[in-house]
Amino acid sequence: MSDAQSPQVFLGRQPILGREQQLLAYELLFRNGVIATGNSAEVLDATQATTTVIANAFAELSIGDSLGPYRAYINVDEDFLFSDLIEALPPQLVVLEILETIQPTPEVIERCKELHDKGFTIALDDVIDVTPAFLPLVDHADIIKVDLLGTPPERLAPLVAQLKQHGKKLLAEKVETAEQLAVCQQLGFDYFQGYFFAKPTIISGRKLNPSQVILLKLLALVMQDAETTEIENAFKLEPGLTVNMLRLTNSVGCGLATRVTSLRHAITILGRRQIQRWLQLLVYTNPQAGGVKTGSPLLQLAATRGRLMELLAEHLQTKDREFSDQAFMVGIMSLMPALLGMAIADILAQLPVAPRVSDALINKGGPLGLLLQLVEATEQLDPAIVQQALDRLPSIRPQQLETALAEAFAWANHLNEEST
Template structure:
């Protein structure tokens, strides 16, 4: 790891195990995944307390990059916050320049030395983002060097957005709407010509009375019922074959690297034999989010979020309850099902009325209680780490897991989810 204390002899060296990370999706105008903002937080305990979050960011970037940046962002762009001190370090030797956007911190001052450093990094292929309210005044000199301007659409008056958005577009800047929390905020930003959108508006359920499942979703649900009711393999295979798109999609999914099959699975019978019932149920749950008609649209981030949650909860349960073989399967189900209210546009209690689940799953999904509820709360806190980072450390203590272990499990979940979505869409 690089030593970021070179400019401050009194500063303690940073230790990776003091940090945990969050990953927030950035979507394009079609609501397909474009990138992620990577958010790093230092664990506020221990002898080497680090108060500078951006220095903490640099330390964890170095570690994450050594583990493989593709595990963190897959094929997407990574937006990383940096301040003036970090910009002057050699941290960027760890980063793939064509895949990373350096997001300039709000307190950075546009000194000649900083501008020169940004030009140097740009020559290596790095791009930059700047917040709109800091792209004026003394920092206006940085604007020609940046490609993206981010604007907080949740807290900025619509009249201000209407005034500034055309100005930045005139200067050929890509506009990123951040903190998009409602469908209305998304629509307003879309109408104003914003190019990218960051926030969890897409994961909030929009309840639609009388909404019915699509034919493909119904087919998957019926198949899940057969699997869980111990129907024999020939009956399940016949049910799959009745829906050609379902059969093709299932074969595509079970041949992803995420399955880890040692040989290619070419037939439904082979898939049923090699996967087993619990694994088949898992892929059916994923397929609910991967409808062919929704590809490239709003289901993409929802599929990514659901598979990441499911895998992270599975890995946590495996680590924390190694002697309970079914705990990992239950945890995966909780993670996947936790977004079905958004997927179906129905209240969770109505969904559970149609999909029988055990009491511990229902408690986790409805009340966030019990062991699986604690895991789900931790995953949701990591997703919204800017607002909920105060919940992460108590959750880690309650579960008796270190921040270092959590980061490793997160990276594994990110990598697995990216493989699933890449092949599912």
């Protein structure tokens, strides 16, 4: 079936975090019809199209596998709420997010109760007030999403107090600043979502910690093909890095059949190409804690970018291993400014990267720069922006992007699942 004939699935996701800013779930965005608008068909039944796309996404794109240990929040309008297709979704993997446009009629309340009894978790979206008519719907919900932008600041504390009387989990959505996060934590919110987490900002002038300095030196050593002993000795300066490296290389995401038992073993088994990849990922971990913070949204986003760029590069320039490797590097490194608080040019000055990698990261130039623009577009949750980026890369079809997105999500999530 051609792209024009098959239903297209555009997947976007925004992280949902716990009180310790650990990653717990994603809100998934599904778009029916087209990323590619040129051959779009007329959609006569929007709800049928949307439900079909969601069902296909779980079946054909294996979104259930892609979620890994995380759950998916899925928007539900009134038509979808009463559709039989909603029951095709796996209740253990999804949270049904009841949109604010749905009126709390007796039929709606009964349907929510029915779905809840079948094992589905119910969340109420964009809550800014609780009226008497709305209370029965609150009673059958598990999670209440409070819209920070829609709630006047002076009304937030009374609203939270009112909702807490009902014993529900509270999710602060549209968190955009550190100040908002601090207020919501103080008020007792359980979960958090918003651009503050999904789009990290650069903090200028931050000093690198010793582990980050060593990691950049290690990256330079590997990229210069230094001796194994020299790389080992550099690792020994930070024992936490060695622990993280071994845990990452033994994760499901690595896919090794042999369990790695030492750093030298890892270097031997993985080879320099994979060692370089894991060093890039280690920049996003917490060496001082001696563990891998794979629940970090920034690590998840960086890993997804790297893998997605690699997969798309294979479509763009088939059988060019070096190009694919460089695409992975661009994806991972594109978020280092947000992590390290340094301009990308200053980071690259410490690493012997190829000119086209540097051009992509600094100027968004060349084929790698176009790929980076496309990958960043998928994070905007706007199909029109994705389409504009796809127009600049005509050799990548929408279906290829959709499949690559699902695979990249899975690869990044599996970094969190350590093999036993």
